[in-house]
Ligand SMILES: Nc1ncnc2c1ncn2[C@@H]1O[C@H](COP(=O)(O)OP(=O)(O)OP(=O)(O)O)[C@@H](O)[C@H]1O
C-alpha cells in the first residue's frame with residue numbers, strides 16, 4: 001500500500017467513524033514508521049463525551065492497519081466555545097453530483113422489505129412524469145437493479161466517462177454491470193467509497209432532475225458512510241408494517257437525521273394482500289404500522305403498497321410494473337408515492353443538500 005493510499009484510507013475510515021457526531025473533527029493523521037497517530041479535535045465541553053468515539057476510531061484503525069501501533073488522541077479545540085463549534089460544523093462534505101437537482105436515497109433498516117422494487121418503480125414513475133431521472137444502485141453487496149430493469153453488460157466508455165445504461169427513460173448505473181454475477185464481493189469501507197465516488201464523478205449522467213439511490217439494507221457503518229458521501233436531498237424509508245421491521249425503520253430515520261439528511265417520508269410495502277380469487281383483503285404483515293410510525297417520528301407517510309404477485313413477477317422479468325402496466329392500480333401506488341415525494345421536495349422546508 002503506498003503512503004498516499006494509506007493516508008486516504010485512514011482519512012476515509014476516520015471521517016466515516018465520526019460522521020454521525022457533532023463537535024468533532026480530524027486535526028491530523030500521520031504515519032510515522034510503524035505508528036499511526038490520529039488527533040481528533042473536539043469542542044472543549046464535549047471532551048469526556050467523546051471518549052467512546054475515540055475508542056471506536058481506534059478500533060477501526062487497528063482493524064485496518066494491524067501492522068501499525070495506532071494512537072488516537074483527543075484534543076480540545078483552542079480559543080473556541082463549544083456552542084460555536086457545533087454550530088459551525090459542516091453537515092455535508094463535498095457535492096460530487098452538482099448535475100443532479102434532487103438526489104433521493106431509498107433505504108430501509110432491514111433487508112428484503114422491497115426497497116429495490118420501490119426504487120426502480122419510483123424512478124420509472126418519475127420519468128413518466130417527464131423528469132430526467134437517474135437510478136444509482138448503491139447496494140454493492142447485492143445489486144438487484146440490473147435484473148429489475150432488464151439491463152446487463154459493461155457500460156461503454158466515452159471521453160473518459162462511463163455511459164450509463166438506459167431503460168424505460170431512466171439512466172442506470174450499478175456495480176452489477178461491472179462484475180460477473182457469481183463473483184463473491186468482499187468490500188472494505190474505502191472500496192465502497194471509491195465505487196460510489198466513481199458512480200458520481202466518472203459516469204456521464206448529463207443533467208438530472210432526480211437521482212434515485214437504491215441503498216443497501218441496514219444502518220451500519222457502510223450505510224452511514226454512503227449517507228455521508230452521497231449529496232442527498234432526502235431519504236425515503238421503506239418498511240413492512242410489522243413491528244420488528246418498523247423498529248428497523250426507526251433506526252433508518254435516526255441514521256439519516258444524524259447525518260443531516262432530511263427524511264422525506266415512510267412507505268409501507270407489502271401492506272395488504274387481496275385474494276385474486278375472492279377479493280378478500282388479508283393483512284399478512286399487519287397494516288397501518290408505517291403510517292402510525294410516520295406520525296410518531298414526525299415524517300410524512302408516503303403511501304401503502306400492497307403485496308401483489310404482478311409486482312413481484314414484473315420485477316423478476318426485468319420490467320417494473322409501472323412500465324409493464326402503467327395504467328393499473330398497482331402502478332398507481334408508485335406513481336402516487338412519486339408525486340407525494342416531489343411535493344415534499346418542493347416544500348421550502350426541504351432544501352437540497354449543499355456542498
Ligand atoms: N409490493 C410487493 N408485492 C409483491 N412482491 C414484492 C413487493 N415488493 C417487493 N416484492 C418482492 O419481494 C422481494 C424483495 O424485494 P426487493 O428486492 O425489492 O427488496 P430489498 O429491500 O431491496 O431487498 P434487499 O435488502 O435484499 O436489497 C422481491 O422478490 C420483490 O419482487
Ligand SMILES: [Mg+2]
Nearest residue numbers: 115116139144
Ligand atoms: Mg435491494
